Amino acid sequence: MNMDENLEVKLPNSMAALNSLHDTVVQFCRRWTIHPDTEFKIDLALEEVFTNIVRYGYDDNRPHEIVVRLKGSRDSVRISVDDDGRHFNPLLAPAVDIHAPAAERPIGGLGIHLVRNLLDQVRYQRRPSGNRLILIKRLEKRGERT
Amino acid sequence: MNVREDKIDSFALVEISGRVNSENSETLKSFLQELGQRERQVLIDCSAMEYISSSGLGALLILLKLIQEKGGTLRLFSLSPRIAEVFVISGFDKFFPIFPDLEAARIAMK
Secondary structure (H helix, E strand, O other): OOHHHOEEEEEEOOHHHHHHHHHHHHHHHHHOOOOHHHHHHHHHHHHHHHHHHHHHOOOOOOOOEEEEEEEEOOOEEEEEEEEOOOOOOHHHOOOOOOOOOHHHOOOOOOHHHHHHHHOOEEEEEEEOOEEEEEEEEEOOOHHHOO | OEEEEEEEOOEEEEEEEEEEOOOOHHHHHHHHHHHHHHOOEEEEEOOOEEEEOHHHHHHHHHHHHHHHHOOOEEEEEOOOHHHHHHHHHHOHHHOOOEEOOHHHHHHHHO
């Protein structure tokens, strides 16, 4: 594995940065010839993580930096997302009742549920400077790799 | 993302195409809220929808609630397998009637 096959991107805490995040995921997945189905899941999970930070992570109106690192290996992708927002562990959010009828479903709260179910492992680390979320996606469709 | 509305018989036919993400879901939400207030029967064409995140699902849920409150009908059709999986993971497949294509959705409306 070459170091240049890892990708790091620093994004402002703005929804306008979502396109850059998406471009980064696409670039990484093309480089690693990751299956489009897996790319879709990584893309979606990262958007949910990113938008949660942008929406709820900061108590001030100052610009902040969110650092996303993608690292490939033979059989998995490891992603870390660092922010300097207030300490918050999204994995402690109440579970979504996916069996509830429409009328009882809240409009929000689905994001972290999607992240957990699209990926194989999600870990939270509280850091002095903020939060780190580590996301692991196994590469099951190995035949796609060249 | 693009949204286009047509009429087919007495139904509003809405095509949502491209990527529905947190940056553009507010636009979709405003459109669907207005639609939900004036229409009773709505078909949503998802054949050209490439991507949807939770914010887009939330916009669709708002529309569903508006339609259900007045006893109307909302049906989705032509979801790609990836989009369909997002609906299943979310549990949205349990209350959004999903059809393979326009014809199946139209027949079921009658």
